[in-house]
Amino acid sequence: xxxxxxxxxxxxxxxxxxxxxxxxxxxxxxxxxxxxxxxxxxxxxxxxxxxxxxxxxxxxxxxxxxxxxxxxxxxxxxxxxxxxxxxxxxxxxxxxxxxxxxxxxxxxxxxxxxxxxxxxxxxxxxxxxxxxxxxxxxxxxxxxxxxxxxxxxxxxxxxxxxxxxxxxxxxxxxxxxxxxxxxxxxxxxxxxxxxxxxxxxxxxxxxxxxxxxxxxxxxxxxxx
Numbered sequence: 541x542x543x544x545x546x547x548x549x550x551x552x553x554x555x556x557x558x559x560x561x562x563x564x565x566x567x568x569x570x571x572x573x574x575x576x577x578x579x580x581x582x583x584x585x586x587x588x589x590x591x592x593x594x595x596x597x598x599x600x601x602x603x604x605x606x607x608x609x610x611x612x613x614x615x616x617x618x619x620x621x622x623x624x625x626x627x628x629x630x631x632x633x634x635x636x637x638x639x640x641x642x643x644x645x646x647x648x649x650x651x652x653x654x655x656x657x658x659x660x661x662x663x664x665x666x667x668x669x670x671x672x673x674x675x676x677x678x679x680x681x682x683x684x685x686x687x688x689x690x691x692x693x694x695x696x697x698x699x700x701x702x703x704x705x706x707x708x709x710x711x712x713x714x715x716x717x718x719x720x721x722x723x724x725x726x727x728x729x730x731x732x733x734x735x736x737x738x739x740x741x742x743x744x745x746x747x748x749x750x751x752x753x754x755x756x757x758x759x760x761x762x763x764x
Contacts, residue, residue, distance in 0.1 A: 544578040547599075552590040569593035576639075577601045588632050595634055600641035600663070606648075634658045641687075642666040648676040648700075658682060665689040665711075674699035682706055690714040 556569035570591055580602040588594065635656050645667040653659065653676070660682055669691040676697075677683065683704050693715040701710065 544575060544580055545582075547575060547580050547583040547587050549584045549587045549589075550591055552592065556593060572596035572598075574598035575602070579603050581605070592633060594632055595636045596639075597632070597635060597637070598639045599643070600639045602643050604640065604643040604645065606644075606646050632656060637661040637663075639663040640667070645669055646692075648672045650675045651678065652676055653678070653681070660684045663687045664691065667691050669693060671695075672697040672700035675703075676700045677703045679703045679705070685709040687711045688715065693717055 550570070550573065553568045553570055571593060573591070573594060573596070576598045577600075580599065581604070588597075633656075636658055638656070638659060638661070641663050642665065645664065646669060648669070648671075650673040652673075653662075662683060662685070665687050666689070669688065670693065677700055681704055684706055686701075686704070686707060686709070689711045690713075693712065694717060696712065696717060701707070
């Protein structure tokens with residue numbers, strides 16, 4: 541079976557009308573594209589620039605690495621090289637679901653999801669992700685579901701995730717985070733034990749001082 545190793549520029553259907561959406565899917569716009577289970581390693585510049593109606597993009601089970609993600613929707617003719625956004629304003633403005641399961645991604649840089657202003661479902665299961673830039677997501681992102689199962693996260697990327705105010709589902713299972721959490725729990729437990737022991741010592745000292753004071757008072761009264 542032939543497998544794609546490079547992702548081509550995808551043209552829109554010539555019969556696609558200007559105002560697209562689910563309701564007018566009969567206009568033959570491309571609403572979903574899947575290149576799953578290929579060997580894609582590179583992309584032509586801005587290959588989705590004409591797909592203004594695309595809602596679902598499945599690129600799972602490929603060989604996509606972080607260093608080739610930038611050209612995915614990056615049109616150097618329109619976007620400055622100083623910008624770090626992955627998705628330019630060209631195309632995919634109504635993309636709802638992006639599946640990058642089982643690729644070779646390791647890190648997501650600042651504003652990498654660019655103008656995906658409708659993205660609600662992001663699937664990153666089974667990559668090698670070790671972290672996110674604090675501003676990988678925009679603050680007003682509509683993202684609802686984020687699947688990070690089976691990656692290499694050692695810490696929960698709080699600064700990036702905290703910007704996802706509408707997030708409902710976050711799956712971090714099968715990451716080495718648990719080890720770090722165990723260490724934190726043990727440290728906290730040790731601190732609590734030490735604090736409790738210290739508190740107990742303080743209580744004992746206070747009791748002894750009180751007893752000493754009482755004895756002194758009794759002696760003074762007796763002598764008087």
